[in-house]
Amino acid sequence: MITLAVSVTLLILGYLVYGRVADRIFGMDAARVTPAFTKSDGIDYVPMKAWRVFMIQFLNIAGLGPIFGAILGAMYGPVVYIWIVVVGDVHGLNYAFTHPLADNPDIRPDPAWLVNEICRSWLGKAGAVIAVIGVVACPITSGDTAFRSARLTVADMFRLSQKKVSSRLLITIPVFAIGFILTFVMKDEFARIWKFVGISNQALAAITCWTIAMYLALRGKSHLFMSLPAIFLTAVCFTYILAAPHSGGGLAMPLKQALIIAAAATAAVTALFVIIMRRKKREGQ
Helix, strand or coil, X not given: CHHHHHHHHHHHHHHHHHHHHHHHHHCCXXXXXXXXXXXXXXXXXXXXXXXXXXXXXXXXXXXXXXXXXXXXXXXXXXXXXXXXXXXXXXXXXXXXXXXXXXCCCCCCXXXXXXXXXHHHHHHHHHHHHHHHHHHHHHHHHHHHHHHHHHHHHHXXXXXXXXXXXXXXXXXXXXXXXXXXXXXXXXXXXXXXXXXXXXXXXXXXXXXXXHHHHHHHHHCCCCCHHHHHHHXXXXXXXXXXXXXXXXXXXXXXXXXXXXXXXXXXXXXXXXXXXXXXXXXXXXXXX
């Protein structure tokens, strides 16, 4: 309980303090017009009230992260809350946490199993209704966001206008077809792919942090605000790939050896970042 209270407090302080620091570093301009206005089309770019924006942002991320993160925290202890506070996302480690239980034929340690057990033993019928909303409705909205993002990504890649319904269906139908095949036809293959989803999310976060760090550096601002998180995430990704079991998509190396190699690889990536940053600064002069 103490760990939970401390974690919640840190998250609130992070919102208040970290947000202001980010505002100062990036130089937010309240008068700057957002794409919702400059590209308004009534479809993908729509101006909305602040409370609706925050609600959509909540639904976008309220799938496996906040929902199953809290459940795993209850099941596996404080380490999960630490990860939520430091990194903000725990679903990438779902398989890593549950893997030690996988050899027990009587236990199916997946998120659905965890929700079922907690509902039956802790929450009761009333809590079960809330759990259904949390682990069914919220993830569905995250799925909607994923498909919408896929459509927009393909549209941007091939420069396809999305104003007409037919243009949107041209991309949406194949994307849904692929999702259907992976989910219901190629179940075993999809299970293998899903093991890499968590680590791919963390890898994407690391790449994004490195990119923003470069952006800040090239504009004469301190890149440590983003390069330090990038270093941490890079180390996490390398460590997982090296130390995770084969069934989890890793190389199953001894942890000590994996940590040494991961540290060296992270140092190499950091050095590459510094070299590229200095070269770009010289070219800019």
